[in-house]
Amino acid sequence: MDTHTVVVGTSGTTAQDVIAVARGNARVELSAAAVDALAAAREIVDALAAEPEPVYGVSTGFGALASRHIGQDLRARLQRNIVRSHAAGMGPRVEREVVRALMFLRLKTVASGHTGVRPEVARTMADVLNAGITPVVHEYGSLGCSGDLAPLSHCALTLMGEGDAEGPDGTVRPAGELLAAHGITPVELREKEGLALLNGTDGMLGMLVMALADLKSLYTCADITAALSLEALLGTDKVLAPELHAIRPHPGQGVSADNMLRVLAGSGLTGHHQDDAPRVQDAYSVRCAPQVNGAGRDTLDHAAIVAARELASAIDNPVVLTDGRVESNGNFHGAPIAYVLDFLAIVAADLGSITERRTDRLLDKNRSHGLPPFLADDAGVDSGLMIAQYTQAALVSEMKRLAVPASADSIPSSAMQEDHVSMGWSAARKLRTAVDDLARIVAVELYAATRAIELRAAGGLTPAPASQAVIEALRAAGVEGPGPDRFLSPDLAAADAFVRAGKLVAAVEPVTGPLH
Numbered sequence: 001m002d003t004h005t006v007v008v009g010t011s012g013t014t015a016q017d018v019i020a021v022a023r024g025n026a027r028v029e030l031s032a033a034a035v036d037a038l039a040a041a042r043e044i045v046d047a048l049a050a051e052p053e054p055v056y057g058v059s060t061g062f063g064a065l066a067s068r069h070i071g072q073d074l075r076a077r078l079q080r081n082i083v084r085s086h087a088a089g090m091g092p093r094v095e096r097e098v099v100r101a102l103m104f105l106r107l108k109t110v111a112s113g114h115t116g117v118r119p120e121v122a123r124t125m126a127d128v129l130n131a132g133i134t135p136v137v138h139e140y141g142s143l144g145c146s147g148d149l150a151p152l153s154h155c156a157l158t159l160m161g162e163g164d165a166e167g168p169d170g171t172v173r174p175a176g177e178l179l180a181a182h183g184i185t186p187v188e189l190r191e192k193e194g195l196a197l198l199n200g201t202d203g204m205l206g207m208l209v210m211a212l213a214d215l216k217s218l219y220t221c222a223d224i225t226a227a228l229s230l231e232a233l234l235g236t237d238k239v240l241a242p243e244l245h246a247i248r249p250h251p252g253q254g255v256s257a258d259n260m261l262r263v264l265a266g267s268g269l270t271g272h273h274q275d276d277a278p279r280v281q282d283a284y285s286v287r288c289a290p291q292v293n294g295a296g297r298d299t300l301d302h303a304a305i306v307a308a309r310e311l312a313s314a315i316d317n318p319v320v321l322t323d324g325r326v327e328s329n330g331n332f333h334g335a336p337i338a339y340v341l342d343f344l345a346i347v348a349a350d351l352g353s354i355t356e357r358r359t360d361r362l363l364d365k366n367r368s369h370g371l372p373p374f375l376a377d378d379a380g381v382d383s384g385l386m387i388a389q390y391t392q393a394a395l396v397s398e399m400k401r402l403a404v405p406a407s408a409d410s411i412p413s414s415a416m417q418e419d420h421v422s423m424g425w426s427a428a429r430k431l432r433t434a435v436d437d438l439a440r441i442v443a444v445e446l447y448a449a450t451r452a453i454e455l456r457a458a459g460g461l462t463p464a465p466a467s468q469a470v471i472e473a474l475r476a477a478g479v480e481g482p483g484p485d486r487f488l489s490p491d492l493a494a495a496d497a498f499v500r501a502g503k504l505v506a507a508v509e510p511v512t513g514p515l516h
Contacts, residue, residue, distance in 0.1 A: 005029055006104075008111045008126070010037045012312035013104075015304075018209045021129065022101035028126045030111055030119075037113025038122055041320040045116035048326055049075070049191045056328050057195045057318045058116075066417075079194030083160060086153035086198055089138030094151065094203075095432075096166065099137050101206025102148065103129055103155050105311075106197065112314035115196040116326070124159055124187050131182040132168030133158065135175065137203075143413060144334035144424030146317060148203035151425070156197040161186030192318075200315045204337045207428035208307050211344060212300060214435050218442060219297055220515050221504050222351055223256050225445040226289040227263035228467055229358040230270065232452035234369050235282040237261060237270045240290065252297025255516045257290035262512040268462035269453070283367075285357035292354050296347035303340035310337060334424030338407035341427035348434045349396070349403040352441040356396045359389055359445045362452050375451050375482065382485045385448050388492060392444040395437045402434045443496040446504065450474055454481050466511040473507035474498060 006017045009031040020026035030038075048055045054069040061068040061078070070078050107125045110117045135158040141150025157163035161176035179186055187193075230237065240261040245254045264270055281287060318328045363385055365373040376384030406427035412419040450471050453463050463471070475481060479494045498504060509515060 007031050008034055008104075008108055010034050010112050012112070012314075013108045014311065015209045015212065015307060018101050018104060018206060018311070019213055021104040022097040022206060022210065025100075025132065028104065028107065028129050030122055030126060034111035034113070034122070035119050038111065038117060038119040041113045041116045042118050044320050044324050044326065045192050055318075055326055058191045058326065075191050076189065079189035079191070080160065082194040082198065083153050083156045083189070084162070086149050087157045087163060089141030089150040089154055091139035094137040094139060096134050097210065098203065098207055098432075099134050099151075099155065100129065101210065102137070102151060102203040103135070105202035105206055106152060106155065106200055108311075109200055109202070109314050109316060110196065114314040114319045114321070115316045116192045116320045117196050118190065118193065121159070121187050121189075121193055121197075124184060127182070127184050128158060128179075131178075131184065133175070133178050133182065133184075134166040136164040136166065136172060139429065142203060142425035143411065143418075144201070144204055144338055144422035144426070145332060145418060145420070147198065147200040147315060147332040147334065148425055149198050151203045152198045152200060156194065159187045159197070160189065196316050199317050199332050201310060201332065201334050201337055201424065202315075204334055204341065204424040204428040205307065205310050207432060208303065208337055208341055208344075209311070211341070211428070211431050211435055212304055212307060215296075215300055215344060215348065215438075217502060217505070218435070218438055218499070219256075219293060219300065219351070220259065221442050221446075221499050222293055222355060223259035223289075223515070224263055224470070224504055224508055225355065225442055225449055226256075226286075226293065226358065227260040228449035228453060228470065229362060229445060230260070230282070230286050230289070231264055231267050231464060231467055232269070232362055232371070232449050232456060233282070233286060233358075234269055234271070234456075235286045237264045237267070239282070239287050240264070245290065250291075250294055250298055252301070253290050253294030255297060256293040259512075259515045260290060262515065263466045263508060264464050265466070265512070267464035267467065269456055269464075283357075283361060285354050285361065289354065289358075292350060296351050299343050299347045303344055306336050306340045334422035335407065338422040338424030338427045341424060341431050342403075342405035342407050345399075345405075345427070345431045345434050346403045348431070348438050349399040352396045352399045352438050355441050355445050356389070356392045359385075359392055359448045362448045363389055368452070371452055371455060375448060375455065377482065377484045384485070385451070385488075388444050388447065388488060391492070392441050395441050399434050399437050399441075402430045402437075406430065439500050440492075440496050443499045444492060446470075446474070446499060447479065447492060447495045451482050458482075466508045469511050470504065470507045473503060477503060 005027040135155045142148040158175040165175040373379040374384030374386045376382040406423040
């Protein structure tokens with residue numbers, strides 16, 4: 001649990017702060033500058049609300065109903081109604097970390113002073129986060145434009161003391177009861193505030209930020225397991241030479257090649273060949289690992305640039321400008337985020353695909369250069385890792401389906417007022433599944449490659465010191481080595497946990513130095 005405090009100011013936030021709040025339960029506070037900006041913007045909204053001319057979001061309806069002027073006696077009801085009616089999600093609950101990221105990012109935009117929300121509403125948002133209260137948000141309901149409307153509405157409903165939420169003990173209760181238990185007064189929304197709480201890209205952005213953190217770790221793990229497989233297959237590390245990658249200077253490619261080369265330093269397996277028969281080239285899945293892993297890394301870097309821009313943004317419609325104008329805009333459209341979410345699903349699927357091909361090569365006696373069939377103890381009596389590869393292949397197949405872009409689709413809504421949408425929420429949801437699948441795929445390669453290296457070592461060849469460190473750490477984590485067939489699922493689950501917890505990288509770096 002993260003015990004530090006994240007201070008929300010007027011100029012956006014960082015990916016590190018999003019993760020600290022979403023996953024680490026960091027405390028949230030508003031800066032003095034944010035409170036001042038909130039108060040100044042609210043004065044502008046209050047002045048416009050008193051004018052006879054209609055202003056969108058302040059004294060009108062919303063979306064296709066924006067042409068109706070709403071009198072002062074109905075405006076509080078209007079703001080309540082937009083939250084209630086837009087809280088129309090369906091399906092399973094969204095994960096707690098996603099909801100916390102969404103709430104925090106909405107608070108980030110509110111604190112910018114461009115939304116016209118009162119300081120007390122922002123303080124209540126912070127209080128709900130700090131109390132560990134998590135609104136119940138459902139899987140379906142966002143088209144990614146005008147932002148994540150339904151998910152954000154369920155969060156706003158909690159601020160009003162309505163709907164359901166999960167308490168810090170994990171129990172779902174009526175939100176009003178949870179607020180009361182923590183001494184939090186429900187907000188009574190005024191002009192524009194209901195709309196301002198709903199009109200953002202916060203859900204898809206939060207999922208992008210967390211996916212980037214997870215994928216960065218997994219790409220380092222994939223470099224390690226690719227190196228282990230190269231070693232187990234008696235491949236050559238000459239293809240990793242920096243001068244070869246310098247003449248095709250994609251940054252990620254150079255990083256992956258360097259990671260692999262450092263893992264293989266001192267290996268007694270690389271360059272050996274079955275029956276002393278020279279092998280001119282290794283298969284693409286081995287030889288081209290830096291190119292594939294590296295292209296994925298470069299895609300991560302592009303997505304991180306998009307995320308950083310969005311983290312610095314104030315997303316609302318209409319927005320309050322510093323010169324006093326309140327202007328409608330299209331900044332809530334999720335296209336920039338949706339595209340990179342889809343890009344990441346594509347590169348993750350390809351990384352899973354090349355990883356599975358190396359595993360299959362390790363198990364095939366015709367292509368493994370002397371390893372036993374399926375790395376079995378007594379092939380025929382034992383099946384070895386045959387079905388572990390089936391599981392890996394099933395995961396790869398799912399990842400290929402998840403790589404089909406959501407952002408290429410659009411379904412018109414709001415009586416054709418919102419006639420082009422981003423589907424960014426859907427892109428984010430499927431990417432989360434893809435990231436989980438990729439971790440499992442990498443874990444299966446780790447399991448197979450370490451077993452294969454141990455079998456080579458039993459034949460008298462000495463692994464690289466980094467490889468030996470991985471094997472020792474994996475065995476200490478309860479993942480067994482070569483031997484007769486046993487119940488395999490627990491071993492694979494333990495290998496998966498080993499990868500996700502960062503233990504693979506932690507095992508290697510004392511030998512290699514920091515990897516990237």
